[in-house]
Amino acid sequence: MIENNVFASQALKDKLYAKIEAKTDRMIAIRRQLHEHPELSFKEKTTGAFIANFYQGKDVQVQANFGDGYGVVVTIDSGKPGKTLALRADFDGLPVQEETGLPFASQNTGVMHACGHDGHTAYMLILAESLYELKDDWAGKIKIVHQPAEETPPGGALGMIKAGVLDGVDAIIGVHGWAPVPYGTVQCTAGPVMTGRSSFKMTIHGKGGHGSAPHLANDANVAASYFVTIAQTIISRRTDPFDMCTLTFGNFDGKGSFNVIKDAVFLEGDVRFMRDEAREIIETNFKRMVKGLELMFDVKVDLFYDSDYPVLNNDTDLAATIQNSLRHSHSHIQELTNLDTITRNTASEDFAYFAQKIPGVYLFVGEMPDDGIFYPHHSPKFVINEKALPLAAKTVGVAALDFLATH
Ligand SMILES: [Zn+2]
Ligand SMILES: [Zn+2]
Numbered sequence: 516m517i518e519n520n521v522f523a524s525q526a527l528k529d530k531l532y533a534k535i536e537a538k539t540d541r542m543i544a545i546r547r548q549l550h551e552h553p554e555l556s557f558k559e560k561t562t563g564a565f566i567a568n569f570y571q572g573k574d575v576q577v578q579a580n581f582g583d584g585y586g587v588v589v590t591i592d593s594g595k596p597g598k599t600l601a602l603r604a605d606f607d608g609l610p611v612q613e614e615t616g617l618p619f620a621s622q623n624t625g626v627m628h629a630c631g632h633d634g635h636t637a638y639m640l641i642l643a644e645s646l647y648e649l650k651d652d653w654a655g656k657i658k659i660v661h662q663p664a665e666e667t668p669p670g671g672a673l674g675m676i677k678a679g680v681l682d683g684v685d686a687i688i689g690v691h692g693w694a695p696v697p698y699g700t701v702q703c704t705a706g707p708v709m710t711g712r713s714s715f716k717m718t719i720h721g722k723g724g725h726g727s728a729p730h731l732a733n734d735a736n737v738a739a740s741y742f743v744t745i746a747q748t749i750i751s752r753r754t755d756p757f758d759m760c761t762l763t764f765g766n767f768d769g770k771g772s773f774n775v776i777k778d779a780v781f782l783e784g785d786v787r788f789m790r791d792e793a794r795e796i797i798e799t800n801f802k803r804m805v806k807g808l809e810l811m812f813d814v815k816v817d818l819f820y821d822s823d824y825p826v827l828n829n830d831t832d833l834a835a836t837i838q839n840s841l842r843h844s845h846s847h848i849q850e851l852t853n854l855d856t857i858t859r860n861t862a863s864e865d866f867a868y869f870a871q872k873i874p875g876v877y878l879f880v881g882e883m884p885d886d887g888i889f890y891p892h893h894s895p896k897f898v899i900n901e902k903a904l905p906l907a908a909k910t911v912g913v914a915a916l917d918f919l920a921t922h
Contacts, residue, residue, distance in 0.1 A: 520839045523916035527652045528847060531912045534645040539905045546637035546904060547619040553608025553628045556667035557584045562606050562636070566661045569640050573647055583674030587661040591647050597655025598922040600915055601680070601687040603866060604639035605632045605665035614895040629897045630666065631692045631882065634904050638690075642908040646915065655919045658684055660869075668823035670865030676872060685922070686833050687875040688914060689866045690907050694889040696881030698900045699852035701841060701910050703878050704859055705834035709827035710759065710787035711794055712863040713820065715801065719808070720815040723778035732776040736769060738812035739780040742804070743767065749800045759789040759861065760797065787861055791826050798822070827867035830874035833918075837876055840917035841910065848913070850906045853881075862892075878914075880907045 535542075554562050563585030570577045576590040613620045613627040621627045628634075643659045660680055664671035681687070696702065719739050724732025743764050754760045766783035786801075788794050798820060805816050834856075841854050860879065869875050882903035883889045890896040 520836060520917070521921045522840065522843055523653065523920040525847070527649065527916060528844065528913055530649055530652070531645055531916065532847065532909055534648060535641065535905050535908045535912065538641045538645065542637050542641040542904050542908070543901050545640060546634050546901065549606070549633035549636055550628050551619050551622050553621050553623055553626045553633070555610060555626055556607040556664035556671070559585045559607050559663045563587055563661070563663065566606065566636065566640065573644070575647060581675055581680065582671060582678045584663040584671050586663050586671055586675050588675070588680055589643060589659040589661070591643065591650060591657045591659070593650045593654050593656065595654035597919055598685040599656040599658060599683055600918050601658040601660050601684045601869075602639065602642070602911060602915060603660040603662055603687055603689040603869065604635040605662045605671070606636045607632055607664050607666050607671070609666055609893060611893065611895050615898055617898070627895065629894060630892045631694070631897070631899050632665065634692050634882070634899055634901070635690065636661065638904040638907045642912050645908070646912065653916055653919050655922070657915060660687070665865055670824065670868070672865040672868040676868055681869065681872050684873055686830070686918065687869045687873055688837070688911055689869070689875070689877045690911055691864070691877065691879050692882040692899055692903050692907060693860070693879040694882050694892060694897065694899055696879060697853075697883045698881050698885065698903055699850060700855055700881035701851055701853070701878060701906070702855040702858050703834055703837050703841065703876065704856055705829050705831045707789045707826050707859065708829045708877055709860050709862055709864050709867065710789055711791060711822070711826040711867070712824045713786040713794060713798060713822040714784065715786070715821070716781070716783045716819045717805070718779055718781050718817045720779045720817070721777065721812070724776040726774035726776060729776060733813060735777045735780040735814060738808060738814045739767065739782055741812070742808050743782070746801065746804060749797055749804070753800045754788075754793050754796055758793045759859070760793050761787045761861065762797065787863060789826060789859065794822060824863040824865050825867045825871060827864050827877055828870055829876045830870065833874040833876045836918060836921060837878070837914045840914050843917070844913045848906070848909050850902070851910065878910065880910060
């Protein structure tokens with residue numbers, strides 16, 4: 516596979532780079548416009564319409580309202596036989612009140628593009644337009660998958676898959692810009708690259724009473740505290756040390772009064788893992804510990820344990836093809852200073868559903884600001900380095916051209 520890598524012509528790639536460079540100001544203007552008007556998952560009606568409208572007047576197939584939400588699927592047909600490659604970009608915002616102070620900050624109260632999906636959409640629109648303008652020079656089809664609702668389970672990917680978005684598609688590539696990674700770095704790692712996720716909600720019922728008489732009550736706080744610490748042993752003692760797993764209690768509702776023993780405590784948390792086998796190990800042990808807690812403390816636990824996004828597995832052959840493509844293009848994409856082929860990411864992504872069905876690769880493009888000061892994704896102060904957007908377009912563009920040339 517790796518030996519058989521065929522590359523698209525340098526002349527074609529140079530044309531693509533020139534187009535992207537000429538359109539970079541527009542790309543950034545689109546990103547800022549989207550940034551000002553973020554919409555929540557499954558409610559991105561205006562954004563979906565904006566995306567569909569972008570393709571008006573172009574000789575491409577546009578399918579709007581695709582799937583369970585406002586997805587837009589655009590097929591660019593070269594008219595020549597070949598493979599079909601999908602390129603995916605998500606476009607939802609988050610329930611976050613923006614605090615960046617940017618001149619193009621969100622105008623929608625309580626909603627923000629705090630994960631950078633505005634940038635994903637902007638780079639993808641310009642890349643799609645550039646590839647469309649060059650379609651006489653490549654063979655096969657390119658399907659642009661503008662996916663809504665990545666941030667909120669069940670996510671927008673599943674609905675699009677059910678509606679047939681992957682029918683006839685040979686492979687899929689996606690990108691996340693990543694603020695903690697320096698600008699100039701592109702990460703393309705084979706195998707498991709992002710975690711799967713489970714979550715839980717539980718109410719521990721004890722027996723309320725007077726703070727001075729614990730023997731007449733049954734303290735739910737004590738049982739809950741014990742559980743928070745002992746549950747960590749699932750990760751440290753039950754899962755394989757080579758598996759990356761986390762278990763976090765994000766909510767411990769301990770509000771009450773100083774002299775009142777609580778009747779019940781509500782806990783809520785998050786579980787991540789890099790191997791789907793670990794998902795079951797954690798869930799089984801978690802449920803057993805809940806039973807043990809009931810016995811040990813004579814409490815009653817209502818547990819709701821759920822799983823959503825699977826582990827995101829980057830296809831080994833496709834990852835190798837893209838790595839080769841980027842190595843081969845290194846000297847021509849000056850902004851690409853570091854190709855990282857080993858780093859993984861502890862977050863989760865519903866791109867994983869696409870990669871379960873067909874060979875898929877999810878890349879990360881560093882978008883740390885030049886001053887090195889970054890805020891985590893989903894922070895109200897989250898900002899990106901906009902220079903990463905044309906780099907994302909070149910990276911995915913060249914990978915797409917080489918994929919179609921190889922096949
Ligand atoms: Zn996010
Ligand atoms: Zn995101």
